[in-house]
Amino acid sequence: MGISRKEFIKKTALVSGGIILLPVINNMAGCSAGAEILVVTASHEGVIKFNISGMFKNSGEGKLLEVDNTGLRIMLIKKDANSFTALDPVCTHKGCELIKRKNFLECPCHGSEFDLAGKVLKGPAEIPLGDYRTEFDGKNTVTIFLK
Numbered sequence: 001m002g003i004s005r006k007e008f009i010k011k012t013a014l015v016s017g018g019i020i021l022l023p024v025i026n027n028m029a030g031c032s033a034g035a036e037i038l039v040v041t042a043s044h045e046g047v048i049k050f051n052i053s054g055m056f057k058n059s060g061e062g063k064l065l066e067v068d069n070t071g072l073r074i075m076l077i078k079k080d081a082n083s084f085t086a087l088d089p090v091c092t093h094k095g096c097e098l099i100k101r102k103n104f105l106e107c108p109c110h111g112s113e114f115d116l117a118g119k120v121l122k123g124p125a126e127i128p129l130g131d132y133r134t135e136f137d138g139k140n141t142v143t144i145f146l147k
Contacts, residue, residue, distance in 0.1 A: 075089040088132075096109035117131075
């Protein structure tokens with residue numbers, strides 16, 4: 001027994017809608033989609049001591065950190081052999097979470113781009129990303145100061 005024309009159209013519409021919406025839903029997931037998020041803990045003084053042992057091989061590499069029990073996220077990026085940048089990974093245009101690309105950060109919502117120091121490369125964003133002061137001990141520990 002076959003299905004009715006009406007039932008066929010309903011099922012076809014459901015499948016087509018799912019296929020059309022899948023890229024939109026995937027794009028809405030932002031930076032956390034497929035990205036490893038490393039949970040870190042800040043001291044009461046607002047300091048994070050993060051062991052980077054074996055994590056960063058090349059300049060420009062980044063790791064997304066989430067401060068335990070706060071929801072605060074930080075993009076930690078290796079600038080060179082002895083320094084790191086810690087950026088707020090949220091677009092200053094409309095607040096979408098950025099995606100780390102090879103040499104820049106990209107907003108999946110409206111296309112803004114930021115360099116790895118947080119400076120706007122392409123709008124519509126006009127304000128650079130927020131950043132946090134960092135110190136590197138030259139071995140394995142990056143200290144991020146939240147205050």
